[in-house]
Amino acid sequence: MTDRPGGAGHRRVSEDERDTAVRRLQEAYTEGHVTHEEMDGLLHQVLTATTRGELASALTSLPEEAAGATSTIAVVSGRILRRGAWRVPRILRVESALGRVRLDLSRAVIEHPVVDIELRLGTGGARITVPRDAIVDVEDLRTGWKDPLYTTRRRSRPGGPTIRISGTLGLGRLKIRHARR
Known part of the structure; x- marks a missing residue:
């Protein structure tokens, strides 16, 4: 291919x-x-x-990354909420047919320099709060209804994680903001 x-x-x-x-x-x-x-x-x-x-x-000859590097959160209808001190995997898949998604990474434990968040959302919006020093990439996100709301930070300290958001978002809007503290 x-x-x-x-x-x-x-x-x-x-x-x-x-x-x-x-x-x-x-x-x-x-x-x-x-x-x-x-x-x-x-x-x-x-x-x-x-x-x-x-x-x-x-990298094709290398073994796959550790199993703990990928997690999936899935729900048919309802709300997905992650906040506080939770451990963020290297790859996070979020799947929801109907409902809202709220991911707060501002106090989360992020052990990887790059975190991939793969969204598979049908109807319902998503809000993601990233750390103050994070770099956000939404280049590979496909939306069916509205473009994501995200304003790049003017000043960012070096050393923050890169959050790459990809996947598909049907009817709903993705809002991304940097944590205030």
Whole structure:
């Protein structure tokens, strides 16, 4: 299966994506999944990759990330609410046919430099509060009714997590805001 030009595999690699790939390589090496020679070659591929597709092909021989790295929250109808000190997985899938979604990451424990939130929402809006220093990417989100409401912060301290929001949003609107404190 080849990506069409301009698809996700042809997008330029961000520094956070490259850092995450290097971390995965280091973990695979320390766990004995790759030899020293393989590590050198894969590290060269990761550091010279310019597109997401090239980066992904460098990581295909690695084992999948730990099972705890992906979680799914699903409900047919009703409300999804996460707030306070909760542990955010590397990939969070949120699925709801009818209802509202409220994710507050401002006090959450975020252990990964990049967090992917995949939304699969039918009817109902979503509100996501991100940490003050977070960088938000909504490039891969498809909406059926209204565009997301998000204003990029003018000043952001370095070192915050990157929150990538993707998926589909049917009838409803996504509102993203940075925490005030």
